[in-house]
Amino acid sequence: xxxxxxxxxxxxxxxxxxxxxxxxxxxxxxxxxxxxxxxxxxxxxxxxxxxxxxxxxxxxxxxxxxxxxxxxxxxxxxxxxxxxxxxxxxxxxxxxxxxxxxxxxxxxxxxxxxxxxxxxxxxxxxxxxxxxxxxxxxxxxxxxxxxxxxxxxxxxxxxxxxxxxxxxxxxxxxxxxxxxxxxxxxxxxxxxxxxxxxxxxxxxxxxxxxxxxxxxxxxxxxxxxxxxxxxxxxxxxxxxxxxxxxxxxxxxxxxxxxxxxxxxxxxxxxxxxxxxxxxxxxxxxxxxxxxxxxxxxxxxxxxx
Amino acid sequence: xxxxxxxxxxxxxxxxxxxxxxxxxxxxxxxxxxxxxxxxxxxxxxxxxxxxxxxxxxxxxxxxxxxxxxxxxxxxxxxxxxxxxxxxxxxxxxxxxxxxxxxxxxxxxxxxxxxxxxxxxxxxxxxxxxxxxxxxxxxxxxxxxxxxxxxxxxxxxxxxxxxxxxxxxxxxxxxxxxxxxxxxxxxxxxxxxxxxxxxxxxxxxxxxxxxxxxxxxxxxxxxxxxxxxxxxxxxxxxxxxxxxxxxxxxxxxxxxxxxxxxxxxxxxxxxxxxxxxxxxxxxxxxxxxxxxxxxxxxxxxxxx
Numbered sequence: 001x002x003x004x005x006x007x008x009x010x011x012x013x014x015x016x017x018x019x020x021x022x023x024x025x026x027x028x029x030x031x032x033x034x035x036x037x038x039x040x041x042x043x044x045x046x047x048x049x050x051x052x053x054x055x056x057x058x059x060x061x062x063x064x065x066x067x068x069x070x071x072x073x074x075x076x077x078x079x080x081x082x083x084x085x086x087x088x089x090x091x092x093x094x095x096x097x098x099x100x101x102x103x104x105x106x107x108x109x110x111x112x113x114x115x116x117x118x119x120x121x122x123x124x125x126x127x128x129x130x131x132x133x134x135x136x137x138x139x140x141x142x143x144x145x146x147x148x149x150x151x152x153x154x155x156x157x158x159x160x161x162x163x164x165x166x167x168x169x170x171x172x173x174x175x176x177x178x179x180x181x182x183x184x185x186x187x188x189x190x191x192x193x194x195x196x197x198x199x200x201x202x203x204x205x206x207x208x209x210x211x212x213x214x215x216x217x218x219x220x221x222x223x224x225x226x227x228x229x230x231x232x233x234x235x236x237x238x239x240x241x242x243x244x245x246x247x248x249x250x251x252x253x254x255x256x257x258x259x260x261x262x263x264x265x266x267x268x269x270x271x272x273x274x275x276x277x278x279x280x281x282x283x284x285x286x287x288x289x290x291x292x293x294x295x296x297x298x299x300x301x302x303x304x
Numbered sequence: 305x306x307x308x309x310x311x312x313x314x315x316x317x318x319x320x321x322x323x324x325x326x327x328x329x330x331x332x333x334x335x336x337x338x339x340x341x342x343x344x345x346x347x348x349x350x351x352x353x354x355x356x357x358x359x360x361x362x363x364x365x366x367x368x369x370x371x372x373x374x375x376x377x378x379x380x381x382x383x384x385x386x387x388x389x390x391x392x393x394x395x396x397x398x399x400x401x402x403x404x405x406x407x408x409x410x411x412x413x414x415x416x417x418x419x420x421x422x423x424x425x426x427x428x429x430x431x432x433x434x435x436x437x438x439x440x441x442x443x444x445x446x447x448x449x450x451x452x453x454x455x456x457x458x459x460x461x462x463x464x465x466x467x468x469x470x471x472x473x474x475x476x477x478x479x480x481x482x483x484x485x486x487x488x489x490x491x492x493x494x495x496x497x498x499x500x501x502x503x504x505x506x507x508x509x510x511x512x513x514x515x516x517x518x519x520x521x522x523x524x525x526x527x528x529x530x531x532x533x534x535x536x537x538x539x540x541x542x543x544x545x546x547x548x549x550x551x552x553x554x555x556x557x558x559x560x561x562x563x564x565x566x567x568x569x570x571x572x573x574x575x576x577x578x579x580x581x582x583x584x585x586x587x588x589x590x591x592x593x594x595x596x597x598x599x600x601x602x603x604x605x606x607x608x
Contacts, residue, residue: 015382016348040378041345044320066381066411074344077370078319099410106403107370 002302003030004153004205006230009045011269011295013212013234013248014067016041020271021297022067023211025230026051027151029133035059036149036209042071043078049298053079058128060135061092062211063146072100076115077108087114091127091135093145094119122147124222138222140213143247148219150226151303152206158198168192205303208261211270214244215253220260228303229263230295232270236280239272248272251281255288269295306606307334308457308509310534313349315573315599317516317538317552318371320345324575325601326371327515329534330355331455333437339363340453340513346375347382353602357383362432364439365396366515367450376404380419381412391418395431395439397449398423426451428526442526444517447551452523454530455607456510462502472496509607512565515574518548519557524564532607533567534599536574540584543576552576555585559592573599 006027012020022039026046033056035042046053056079061069072090079088090100097117104115120127120137122145128135132154137147157179165175170184178184184192208223211232223229234248243250249257251268258266266289271278278294285292293301310331316324326343330350337360339346350357360383365373376394383392394404401421408419424431424441426449432439436458441451461483469479474488482488488496512527515536527533535558539547547554553561555572562570570593575582582598589596597605 015385016351016378018348018351021348040375041348044322044325044345047320047322064411066378070378070381070411071344073370074320074374077374081319095410099407103403103407106399107368107374 002304004028004207004303006207006228006267006301006303007049007051008267008269008295008297008299008301009042009049010037010039010297011271012067013232013270013272015273016067017273020273021045022071023062023270024071025209026056027207029151029153031055032057032130032133034128034135034151037062037068037211038071038075039067040070040074043075045297046075049300053082053084057086057088058135059088059090060128060149060209061090061096062140062148062209063142063144064093064096065144065212068212069096069100073103073107076100076104076111079113080108080111083112085113087116089116089118089128091118091120093121120147121145138219140210140219141216141247142212142214146212148208148210148213148222150206150208150223152226153204155204156201158194158201161197161199164197168197170197207303210254210257212248214247215249215256217260220257223257223261223263226261226263228265228267228301229258229261230267230269231257233268233281233285234270234272236275237284238280239274242272251284251292252288255285255292258289258292263289264291265301266292267295267301268292306608308332308511308607310511310532310571310605310607311353311355312571312573312599312601312603312605313346313353314341314343314601315575316371317536317574317576319577320371321577324577325349326375327366327574328375329513330360331511333455333457335359336361336434336437338432338439338455341366341372341515342375342379343371344374344378347379349601350379353604357386357388361390361392362439363392363394364432364453364513365394365400366444366452366513367446367448368397368400369448369516372516373400373404377407377411380404380408380415383417384412384415387416389417391420393420393422393432395422395424397425424451425449442523444514444523445520445551446516446518450516452512452514452517452526454510454512454527456530457508459508460505462498462505465501465503468496468501472501474501511607514558514561516552518551519553519560521564524561527561527565527567530565530567532569532571532605533562533565534571534573535561537572537585537589538574538576540579541588542584543578546576555588555596556592559589559596562593562596567593568595569605570596571599571605572596
């Protein structure tokens with residue numbers, strides 16, 4: 001089982017429909033769950049995908065439109081009713097933090113966990129960090145302040161070459177710094193290069209979430225080198241005018257971002273309710289970036 | 305097709321589950337839709353049951369617990385995105401009105417319809433009236449202020465006995481007052497009793513919604529004579545202690561209310577998530593009041 005993946009809980013836009021829920025994803029990194037956006041119905045979608053409330057400690061909101069955050073009060077209330085402990089941090093713009101705190105103090109004053117808010121701004125910044133992962137914001141270009149998120153594994157440790165380490169009698173106390181890349185100095189002063197003592201670390205993987213936004217080369221720049229990109233594709237290419245008017249992207253534009261950023265895979269979503277299926281979105285995107293898949297409720301994508 | 309019915313959109317308690325959504329019903333009286341409570345997911349449940357947003361003008365909230373009203377911001381926002389016109393009135397306690405107005409002004413300031421709030425109190429009062437129906441509040445007994453609602457058809461017009469009216473040469477201008485029950489005076493001063501000129505009107509039907517509440521004979525008193533009663537039955541009888549502790553009723557207690565009130569039919573709902581099905585609830589209720597049915601998402605009950 002992959003230890004880094006993204007679960008699609010909702011990939012519709014604006015209003016829920018019988019086909020799609022509003023925006024919500026859960027990134028799972030080594031069993032830590034991090035939610036990205038929280039449209040109405042997120043709590044139920046978590047249950048449907050068997051994602052445990054007890055493993056969710058961070059919720060990242062991209063912007064303060066209802067279809068990206070109106071599931072928060074229900075989810076946070078339910079977590080209290082399930083006796084979730086520890087802390088839950090909602091990363092959002094200041095006015096969202098104020099409003100959601102007010103709502104929670106009204107409906108769910110007695111919480112079993114500590115509810116925290118981390119105020120974000122539409123800028124490039126590392127806003128979360130644990131021992132193996134960082135989360136960065138970067139600006140998106142929508143009708144209101146909006147950010148994308150990059151989930152990036154920290155550089156991993158190199159693998160010890162046991163034979164070489166034994167041969168040079170490297171003391172155990174040195175092994176950690178050698179895994180981190182340090183050379184080793186023998187008692188006679190000779191330096192043994194790290195490359196002789198280790199083999200390369202696994203590559204650090206990364207995932208970027210880009211919704212909602214018009215097409216902008218600045219987005220491609222921000223997510224350059226990221227392995228897998230989710231980019232909104234509210235409209236098929238034929239509705240490019242509508243996309244522009246409403247601050248959204250087409251499927252072809254999402255594909256251009258993935259191509260320019262050098263991604264390995266693109267996931268499209270945030271579909272307008274005006275379509276009966278996503279065949280055209282997928283065709284438009286794949287004509288530019290073949291490694292495109294269409295998000296759907298219940299889909300899990302490994303970040304590899 | 306019946307012109308007075310209730311649609312069950314959600315009949316779970318506290319938190320949505322894979323079996324039940326939180327509380328929400330839509331009463332349909334001659335194609336006017338009136339929502340009672342609005343748990344998270346109400347807007348989607350309306351679509352699933354093909355209930356048109358454009359016919360919904362009144363939303364009645366029983367109390368300010370999240371599972372009875374957290375679907376409001378999403379529903380009201382979606383109605384604006386669907387260009388609903390006219391007005392939508394939310395009937396709720398004052399602090400709920402303030403909070404929901406604030407939320408709506410944040411997420412959906414530009415509304416295509418007029419959003420109104422009607423402040424209710426936990427008392428017996430007619431709070432809504434149109435030409436054929438009234439809606440009354442009455443107190444329920446929960447952990448916070450809470451009301452039940454009675455939807456009651458106004459007295460209907462009697463049917464003209466065409467032969468008798470022709471025989472007495474009653475002028476057309478008099479017919480309406482005769483339908484309302486007036487006698488007719490002949491030119492010679494003789495009074496013709498209304499009963500000779502008309503046959504009885506159809507009975508006026510009524511529906512009561514009672515959730516959330518502990519068992520109280522005062523509730524039975526308030527809904528005396530109502531045709532069909534929905535009463536919460538959060539717990540089966542074996543969990544009566546829990547029901548009492550948390551301000552809820554058992555299935556048997558709901559049945560007692562229906563029996564004491566002289567109802568024709570009882571609908572139970574608001575099931576705790578601790579049950580895998582409602583077999584025991586139904587058995588407990590039917591042992592006291594056989595004409596009990598169990599609410600379920602998607603169920604429609606004719607008020608007859």
